[in-house]
Amino acid sequence: MKAVVIEQFGGPEVLQYKEVPTPQPGHQEVLIKVEKTSVNYADIKNRTGKKAKGDFPIILGLDLVGTIDQLGEGVTDLTVGQRVIAFPKTGSYAEYAVASEQLTFPIPDEISLDVAAASPIVAFLSYKLLKDVGRIEAGETVLVHSAAGGVGTTAVQMAKLLGASHVFGTVGSREKFRVAYEAGADHVFTYDDFSDNILELTDGMGVDIILDSMSGKVSEASMSCLAEYGRLVHFGNSSSEVGHFKTNELHNSCRSVLGFSLGNTRKKRPELLKEAAEHVIPFLARGDLDIVIGAEFPLHEVAEAHRLIEQRQHTGKILLTV
Incomplete structure (x- = not known):
């Protein structure tokens, strides 16, 4: 071959x-x-x-x-x-x-070849991050970093499907704003100014869930706009930088920093993806997710x-x- x-x-x-x-x-x-x-x-x-x-x-x-x-x-x-x-x-x-x-x-015939090829990583990952790790509840707010990428555009849509009331996105340049907005983001910012803008838009409360594949300074800035009882879900390191958190940023505010790897899950706990498939594949078949x-x-x-x-x-x- x-x-x-x-x-x-x-x-x-x-x-x-x-x-x-x-x-x-x-x-x-x-x-x-x-x-x-x-x-x-x-x-x-x-x-x-x-x-x-x-x-x-x-x-x-x-x-x-x-x-x-x-x-x-x-x-x-x-x-x-x-x-x-x-x-x-x-x-x-x-x-x-x-x-x-x-x-x-x-998969059923209703899912086109292109959508089927594009969806496994981004759709399964988005579902696991939001539903199982982030424990999203109806009405919560979500921030998706790298919102114009494959995972990001899918996660923005998935958040809305799972009940998010408001979804924020960040991108690397203003030229990518359009892609994140078309995916369904309510507000989009660059990495330089997202934290202050989100605090202003949420009356200082911050967001309930942050999906972070960036690490480094982006992760650190995310803590300042994570709401009390909020969950920061870290699942990548595309910046190749190391981020640092302080313990006093967590316990008193009841906030959590959580990690997830789809690759490690496939290797060590593949059975956990069956439940994700039972939800993701119908989303794709009905056209609820536009990959x-x-x-x-x-x-x-x-x-x-x-x-x-x-x-x-x-x-x-x-x-x-x-």
């Missing part, structure tokens, strides 16, 4: 489009013929060695849409030919990928997709056609 592999860490130039052996499914696994996949910021970290280990060759890619081609031993709830989204274990920048039965989810797609590339041009994300020029999800 054709796949994109890396045999060393480095820039986009290390991505090689080449012929490799087709993987085979093991116990309670399926082989999926990949139709489309997406590029996530974690792929950049894996390519550069900031996240992945050096067990080369490596096929990148965290999610996919395709059809089941082969069942491994012990698979009981899936069938050959079924249309699915999945989080594969062998990497999705390839014509075929292997995924655990637990991390493979059938924002910023660009699409053929698989052999994946290096260009990586450059676009690294330069912070993209909005929404970046897709790869396999």
Whole structure:
């Protein structure tokens, strides 16, 4: 099969489009013929060695849409030919990928190919962050950092679906305001001035939930506009900076700082994603979530997709056609 592999860490130039052996499914696994996949910021970290280990060759890619081609031993709830989204274990920048039965989810025909390719990471993650980790309640307010990106635009919509009364967003430049507003954000700011503006708009109360994938100074500034009993959910480190919190910022105000990793959950507690799928897939089928797609590339041009994300020029999800 054709796949994109890396045999060393480095820039986009290390991505090689080449012929490799087709993987085979093991116990309670399926082989999926990949139709489309997406590029996530974690792929950049894996390519550069900031996240992945050096067990080369490596096929990148965290999610996919395709059809089941082969069942491994012990698979009981899936069938050959079924249309699915999945989080594969062998990497999705390839014509075929292997995924655990637990991390493979059938989807109805109502979900288009592009939406299905763009949605697994961003939709499942947004639901888990808000519903399970952030424990959102109807009428609460939410701040979504990086609100013009794939996760951000989806999280803004998910917050409204789950009952948020008001959703704020932050972006890296004013040119991205439009994308966040179109996703449903009520107010959008740059990272430079969000905290003071939110306090002014909330009469000094702050917001109930903050979704933070930035870290560093953005995380620190977030504490000043987090309401009493509020929850800051930290799920990424795209700034590559370290943020610091003081213990006296938490106990007296009953505020919480919480962490979540979808990647770690897929590896160690995959069963937790079943409940998310039961809600997310109907949202997608009904069109309740409008997954924002910023660009699409053929698989052999994946290096260009990586450059676009690294330069912070993209909005929404970046897709790869396999």
